[in-house]
Amino acid sequence: MNTNWMINTHGDPLGALQKFVKALWAQTDLEAMVVTPTDGKFVLESPDEMEELNPFRPLMKLNTARLVVDTAKKRPGKRLGAMLRPCELRALNEMTARGAVKRNDVLVICTDCLGTFPADEYEWRTERSGKGLTKDTLQFAPQGGISAYRYRPACQMCDEPGATEGDINIGVFGLPVRQSMLVNAHNNNVDLQSITDGLATDDMAVRREQTLAKISDRHVRTRERVLKTLDENLPADMQALLLQFESCGDCQACMNVCPICEVDQPRKDTDGKLVREDVVNWLLSCAGCGMCEQSCPQHQPLSAVFSHIREQIEAELTL
Numbered sequence: 001m002n003t004n005w006m007i008n009t010h011g012d013p014l015g016a017l018q019k020f021v022k023a024l025w026a027q028t029d030l031e032a033m034v035v036t037p038t039d040g041k042f043v044l045e046s047p048d049e050m051e052e053l054n055p056f057r058p059l060m061k062l063n064t065a066r067l068v069v070d071t072a073k074k075r076p077g078k079r080l081g082a083m084l085r086p087c088e089l090r091a092l093n094e095m096t097a098r099g100a101v102k103r104n105d106v107l108v109i110c111t112d113c114l115g116t117f118p119a120d121e122y123e124w125r126t127e128r129s130g131k132g133l134t135k136d137t138l139q140f141a142p143q144g145g146i147s148a149y150r151y152r153p154a155c156q157m158c159d160e161p162g163a164t165e166g167d168i169n170i171g172v173f174g175l176p177v178r179q180s181m182l183v184n185a186h187n188n189n190v191d192l193q194s195i196t197d198g199l200a201t202d203d204m205a206v207r208r209e210q211t212l213a214k215i216s217d218r219h220v221r222t223r224e225r226v227l228k229t230l231d232e233n234l235p236a237d238m239q240a241l242l243l244q245f246e247s248c249g250d251c252q253a254c255m256n257v258c259p260i261c262e263v264d265q266p267r268k269d270t271d272g273k274l275v276r277e278d279v280v281n282w283l284l285s286c287a288g289c290g291m292c293e294q295s296c297p298q299h300q301p302l303s304a305v306f307s308h309i310r311e312q313i314e315a316e317l318t319l
Contacts, residue, residue, distance in 0.1 A: 009178060017111075037061070063259040072105060144211050157303055157304060168192075182200050242279065264282070
């Protein structure tokens with residue numbers, strides 16, 4: 001069982017996280033850090049650039065795991081840091097399994113994901129409020145987020161939004177983040193005692209786990225509701241999905257943005273049809289980030305469809 005530590009935020013959770021990551025950078029002697037892009041910038045070259053780090057901004061235009069792999073290729077053997085959401089870490093793990101990057105070369109800091117808006121919704125809300133949405137999003141961390149029904153479909157149906165698999169995990173769900181956040185480590189080379197504000201109380205960990213359970217249950221119900229309302233013409237099983245891909249022609253927009261396909265794209269056989277086994281492996285590796293649906297020119301509800309068909313495949317494999 002990992003020990004939970006806490007960071008006192010003193011009314012500024014983002015600033016407190018930036019300060020913590022800056023101390024972590026110095027302790028682990030990182031070469032650079034990959035973060036969610038801001039104005040095109042996604043590689044921090046120095047801890048002095050920490051103001052560019054904001055994992056709580058409710059916007060996700062791409063899966064940052066792709067940027068981690070690209071950066072690691074350009075800096076072979078260098079120790080990198082990466083700030084990722086849970087779905088981005090799941091994608092990175094799949095890419096690592098395919099040999100795209102050496103996992104030991106990347107120190108991953110994973111944060112609870114409070115959800116993200118579609119890009120147009122985010123821009124509209126930002127213009128309307130005249131400010132960024134990070135503070136508003138963090139304000140509702142104790143309740144598990146705000147306006148969940150307006151989030152991207154993938155976020156509404158994600159049943160694993162909690163940070164659990166990072167080398168360092170930052171917990172905010174169910175917590176009064178203007179006072180404190182949770183931190184734990186899977187990496188034994190990190191000394192959290194020296195860069196946190198002491199051990200977290202048991203109550204903090206319990207509240208977070210209870211909130212995560214409620215969010216997961218809510219997202220499962222959302223996915224079930226969406227699946228019940230799907231048009232009968234949408235693919236409901238693997239064979240129908242393959243036929244759907246054939247009708248897409250050479251679009252492949254969903255594959256072009258998928259981090260898994262970045263390193264292992266499904267092949268086509270001699271008659272131009274996608275190889276069933278490759279598509280099955282792709283769906284089983286799905287990180288649930290929703291980039292596919294976000295890019296689909298036909299506006300297909302791919303997050304729900306892929307999730308449903310993946311569950312079918314997993315059930316068949318257990319028989």
